[in-house]
Amino acid sequence: MDKFIIKGGRRLEGEVTISGAKNAAVAILPAVILSDEPCVIENVPYISDVRICIKILREMGAEVTSLGKDTYRIDPTTINKFCVPYEYARKMRASYYFLGALLGKYNKARVSMPGGCPLGDRPIDQHLKAFTAIGAKYTLSQGMIDLTADKLSGNQIFFDVVTVGATMNAMLAAVKAEGLTVIENAAKEPHIVDLANFLNSMGANIMGAGTDVIKIRGVEHLHGATYAVIPDQIEAGTFMVAVAATKGDVLIKNVIPKHLESITKKLEKIGVNIEQFDDSIRVWVDGPLVKTDVKTAPHPGFPTDMQSQIATLLCLAEGTSIITENIWEQRFRYVDELRRMGADITVNGKVALIEGTGKLMGAPVKACDLRAGAALIIAGLAASGVTEIEDIFHIERGYDCMEGKLRALGADIEKVSVPDKAEEKPENDKAAV
Numbered sequence: 001m002d003k004f005i006i007k008g009g010r011r012l013e014g015e016v017t018i019s020g021a022k023n024a025a026v027a028i029l030p031a032v033i034l035s036d037e038p039c040v041i042e043n044v045p046y047i048s049d050v051r052i053c054i055k056i057l058r059e060m061g062a063e064v065t066s067l068g069k070d071t072y073r074i075d076p077t078t079i080n081k082f083c084v085p086y087e088y089a090r091k092m093r094a095s096y097y098f099l100g101a102l103l104g105k106y107n108k109a110r111v112s113m114p115g116g117c118p119l120g121d122r123p124i125d126q127h128l129k130a131f132t133a134i135g136a137k138y139t140l141s142q143g144m145i146d147l148t149a150d151k152l153s154g155n156q157i158f159f160d161v162v163t164v165g166a167t168m169n170a171m172l173a174a175v176k177a178e179g180l181t182v183i184e185n186a187a188k189e190p191h192i193v194d195l196a197n198f199l200n201s202m203g204a205n206i207m208g209a210g211t212d213v214i215k216i217r218g219v220e221h222l223h224g225a226t227y228a229v230i231p232d233q234i235e236a237g238t239f240m241v242a243v244a245a246t247k248g249d250v251l252i253k254n255v256i257p258k259h260l261e262s263i264t265k266k267l268e269k270i271g272v273n274i275e276q277f278d279d280s281i282r283v284w285v286d287g288p289l290v291k292t293d294v295k296t297a298p299h300p301g302f303p304t305d306m307q308s309q310i311a312t313l314l315c316l317a318e319g320t321s322i323i324t325e326n327i328w329e330q331r332f333r334y335v336d337e338l339r340r341m342g343a344d345i346t347v348n349g350k351v352a353l354i355e356g357t358g359k360l361m362g363a364p365v366k367a368c369d370l371r372a373g374a375a376l377i378i379a380g381l382a383a384s385g386v387t388e389i390e391d392i393f394h395i396e397r398g399y400d401c402m403e404g405k406l407r408a409l410g411a412d413i414e415k416v417s418v419p420d421k422a423e424e425k426p427e428n429d430k431a432a433v
C-alpha cells in the first residue's frame with residue numbers, strides 16, 4: 001500500500017502540463033475494437049484505469065504495443081475472446097464500454113458488472129435500453145452481462161436521464177448498425193465529442209456530438225486511424241484549485257480553455273485570477289478568497305468530478321458556501337476526512353454547508369474515491385503541518401503522476417510504500433524475522 005505524505009504551506013509556482021483525459025481514454029481504447037485495422041492512440045494518460053483497459057484488450061487477443069510515453073499502437077484484428085472478467089471489471093466503471101464496442105463489432109459481448117468509484121448506485125438500465133433499441137438481447141446472471149444480436153439496426157433512443165456512459169455506449173454499439181440511430185437527451189461532455197471524433201476519424205458517420213441529439217448513420221467498415229486524446233478537463237481543474245488553495249501562480253499547459261469554462265467562472269467568483277491563452281491558462285491569487293455556491297450538473301454545468309476539490313477551496317474562503325450535488329448521492333464521503341483537518345462542513349442529503357474557516361490543519365486521512373483523494377491532496381497542500389493520505393490507489397486511477405507534477409511546482413509531497421497490514425510482523429516475534 002502506498003501513501004502520500006504532504007508538508008503543507010508551500011505556494012505552487014511554475015508550469016505544469018496536463019495529461020490526456022481519463023474519461024475519454026477509457027472509451028477510446030475499447031473503441032479501437034471496432035476498427036478493421038490497427039490504430040495509434042496518442043496522449044494517453046499513465047493511470048491505472050488505462051493500464052486495466054490495455055490488459056483487457058491484450059487478454060482478448062489484441063496486440064498492444066507501447067510507442068513511447070503516452071502512445072499505443074493497438075491491433076484489434078487478432079481479438080478472439082469477447083469477454084471481460086470480473087477481476088478486471090470490478091476495478092473500473094469504464095469496463096462497460098467493452099459492452100458497446102464488442103456488441104458493435106461482433107454482435108456479442110460478455111462483461112462483468114462494472115466497478116469504479118463508490119459514489120452510490122451506478123445503474124446501467126439506460127445502456128441496456130440503448131442496446132435493446134438497436135436489436136440486442138441481454139441476460140444478467142452471476143454478475144455478468146451477456147449481449148447478443150442477430151443484426152443491429154438503427155433506431156430512436158431517448159434517454160430518461162442525461163448519462164455520459166450510456167451515450168458513449170450507444171455510439172459504440174450503433175456505429176456499424178444498419179441505418180440511422182438517433183440518440184435524444186444525449187450527454188454533451190467533451191469526452192463524448194472526443195469519442196465521436198475518434199470514431200469519425202475511422203470512417204464512422206456521427207453528427208451532433210456535443211448537442212443533445214446525436215445522429216449516427218451506420219457504416220460497414222471502420223479503418224485504422226491515428227488519434228490524440230483530448231487534455232483532461234478535470235486534472236486541469238484540480239490543478240487550478242490546488243494553485244488557488246496555496247495562493248500560488250502557475251501556467252497550466254495543454255488544456256482546452258473552453259472545456260474549463262464552468263470551473264473558471266466559479267473560481268473567478270471565489271477571487272481567483274485566470275488568464276486564458278490558446279492552449280494554456282495562468283492561475284494566480286493575490287487577494288482574499290470568498291464564498292460562493294456550487295451546483296453540479298451535466299456539461300456545460302459544473303462537473304461533479306470537481307465538487308470535492310472546490311469544496312476544499314471553499315473551506316479556505318471567507319463566508320458560508322452551499323454545494324448541491326445533483327449527480328451522485330454518495331459524493332460527500334470525503335467530508336468526514338476534511339473534518340479531521342479542521343473543516344466545518346454540514347451535509348444534509350445532497351446539500352453541503354461549508355463555513356469557511358480560512359485554514360486547515362494536517363492530519364492522517366484516507367481517500368475514499370478518486371476525486372475525494374484529489375481534494376485531500378489540495379487540503380494537505382494548503383494545511384499547516386503534515387498530512388498523510390492513505391488508499392491513494394483511488395487517486396492513481398485517474399491522475400497521471402500527480403505527486404511528480406506537484407513536486408515540480410514546489411510542493412513538499414512524497415509517495416511512500418507502507419507494508420500491507422496483513423504482511424506486518426509483530427515487533428517482538430523474533431522467530432518471524
Ligand SMILES: CC(=O)N[C@H]1[C@@H](OP(=O)(O)OP(=O)(O)OC[C@H]2O[C@@H](n3ccc(=O)[nH]c3=O)[C@H](O)[C@@H]2O)O[C@H](CO)[C@@H](O)[C@@H]1O
Binds near residue numbers: 023164187297305
Ligand atoms: C452527467 C454526468 O455528470 N455524468 C458524470 C458521471 O458519468 P457516468 O458515465 O459515470 O455516469 P452517468 O452520466 O451515466 O450517470 C449520470 C446519472 O444518470 C444515472 N444513470 C446512469 C446510467 C443509467 O443507465 N441509468 C441511470 O439512471 C446515474 O445514476 C447518475 O445519477 O460520473 C462520472 C464520474 O463521476 C462523471 O465523469 C460524469 O460527468
Ligand SMILES: C=C(OP(=O)(O)O)C(=O)O
Binds near residue numbers: 115119370398
Ligand atoms: C468517479 C470517476 O470515475 P469513474 O466513473 O471511472 O469511477 C471520476 O472520473 O471522477
